[in-house]
Amino acid sequence: MAETTKTATLTFEGKTIELPVHSPSVGPDVIDIRKLYAQGDIFTYDPGFTSTAACDSTITYIDGDKGELLHRGYPIEQLAEKSHFLEVCYLLLYGELPTAAQMEDFETRVTRHTMVHEQMHNFFRGFRRDAHPMATMVGVVGAMSAFYHDSTDITDPWQREVAAIRMIAKVPTIAAMAYKYSIGQPFVYPRNDLDYASNFLRMCFAVPAEEYQVDPILSRAMDRIMMLHADHEQNASTSTVRLAGSSGANPFACIAAGIACLWGPAHGGANQACLEMLREIGTVDRIPEFIARAKDKDDPFRLMGFGHRVYKNFDPRAKVMKQSADEVLGLLGIENNPTLQVAKELERIALEDEYFVSKKLYPNVDFYSGIILDAMGFPTSMFTPIFALSRTVGWISQWKEMIGDPALKIGRPRQLYIGQTRREYVDVEGR
Numbered sequence: 001m002a003e004t005t006k007t008a009t010l011t012f013e014g015k016t017i018e019l020p021v022h023s024p025s026v027g028p029d030v031i032d033i034r035k036l037y038a039q040g041d042i043f044t045y046d047p048g049f050t051s052t053a054a055c056d057s058t059i060t061y062i063d064g065d066k067g068e069l070l071h072r073g074y075p076i077e078q079l080a081e082k083s084h085f086l087e088v089c090y091l092l093l094y095g096e097l098p099t100a101a102q103m104e105d106f107e108t109r110v111t112r113h114t115m116v117h118e119q120m121h122n123f124f125r126g127f128r129r130d131a132h133p134m135a136t137m138v139g140v141v142g143a144m145s146a147f148y149h150d151s152t153d154i155t156d157p158w159q160r161e162v163a164a165i166r167m168i169a170k171v172p173t174i175a176a177m178a179y180k181y182s183i184g185q186p187f188v189y190p191r192n193d194l195d196y197a198s199n200f201l202r203m204c205f206a207v208p209a210e211e212y213q214v215d216p217i218l219s220r221a222m223d224r225i226m227m228l229h230a231d232h233e234q235n236a237s238t239s240t241v242r243l244a245g246s247s248g249a250n251p252f253a254c255i256a257a258g259i260a261c262l263w264g265p266a267h268g269g270a271n272q273a274c275l276e277m278l279r280e281i282g283t284v285d286r287i288p289e290f291i292a293r294a295k296d297k298d299d300p301f302r303l304m305g306f307g308h309r310v311y312k313n314f315d316p317r318a319k320v321m322k323q324s325a326d327e328v329l330g331l332l333g334i335e336n337n338p339t340l341q342v343a344k345e346l347e348r349i350a351l352e353d354e355y356f357v358s359k360k361l362y363p364n365v366d367f368y369s370g371i372i373l374d375a376m377g378f379p380t381s382m383f384t385p386i387f388a389l390s391r392t393v394g395w396i397s398q399w400k401e402m403i404g405d406p407a408l409k410i411g412r413p414r415q416l417y418i419g420q421t422r423r424e425y426v427d428v429e430g431r
Contacts, residue, residue, distance in 0.1 A: 109165050
């Protein structure tokens with residue numbers, strides 16, 4: 001728990017309540033209201049929990065005003081430039097960057113767990129052929145506890161460790177299998193001689209009829225996409241994982257709950273919505289029309305990919321994603337792609353237009369990620385599954401931290417009840 005050196009005083013209906021104030025290592029002070037109901041017989045009201053800290057954490061810090069994202073204290077820009085996804089996984093899980101020996105051991109453990117239980121192939125066949133990959137992932141990841149019941153005891157630190165490695169290793173395989181199943185192609189087994197991102201691309205795009213070579217630029221771009229989505233503090237899906245975990249549910253069930261939450265278009269589906277908007281605009285000359293619509297309060301149209309619930313500055317992940325978009329489309333010879341041209345011009349206008357600047361509607365990570373994934377050959381139905389496999393390490397890191405917290409309690413939000421007061425039951429004949 002953060003240091004407590006100050007108190008806040010709340011006066012209400014003649015009562016005065018002293019509440020401790022915790023000072024974090026970085027960020028605003030936090031008023032501890034855990035005793036508020038017991039001492040004052042009142043609750044706080046905070047829809048969306050935007051002003052409420054439900055836990056303390058040492059994993060990720062976001063300063064929305066500065067546009068800053070830190071993993072265990074390391075800026076995301078430095079990690080994106082110098083690190084790679086599995087190293088960031090290690091950092092999130094264990095708190096420090098690994099030594100060379102630790103990195104080799106971790107990569108080996110993850111790589112040798114990428115295969116899934118062979119009987120899970122039969123489980124896939126129970127879904128409709130046209131099932132959305134995200135729907136399949138929710139079911140299959142939730143069912144992992146039926147296939148790996150030797151790592152569901154959350155009181156055993158070793159089983160928690162095994163479950164963490166299994167999910168980081170197997171969720172990309174499951175996502176690729178869900179994609180292959182949805183397009184009627186055979187599953188492609190993982191290979192131990194490939195890195196994490198290359199392995200995923202091969203499982204998605206290889207076919208038995210010919211050899212598939214992963215381009216290193218595409219692999220690096222995929223690795224960056226995974227890294228930039230690895231964790232993002234207490235967002236909706238992470239909070240869902242923590243809430244599910246607070247009941248003592250097994251880790252596979254908790255991650256499945258996170259995947260289900262991520263499926264929402266306001267969360268993990270935002271990059272798909274952004275790409276669809278860019279395609280709707282179509283050409284650069286139509287941008288003024290859509291800018292005008294975005295400013296019109298009576299028009300339901302909204303510019304997707306701009307602004308963020310937390311960031312009130314340029315999303316630091318978007319800068320890295322923009323660089324990757326230029327590299328990938330340049331490699332594929334489609335830098336003159338109409339969608340990319342619309343995106344670049346729309347970004348330029350929005351960054352100079354007083355309306356967007358005053359409202360701090362800067363491009364976010366979703367603005368370019370959809371363009372990259374589309375250029376790689378992924379359909380929009382795979383955008384959110386890729387987000388889910390990237391975020392798995394963040395979810396499992398947050399879950400492990402929560403399970404190890406001695407102050408852990410089952411989540412139980414309160415409510416502001418505005419329904420009927422007590423009334424007496426009337427028999428049907430008298431109604």
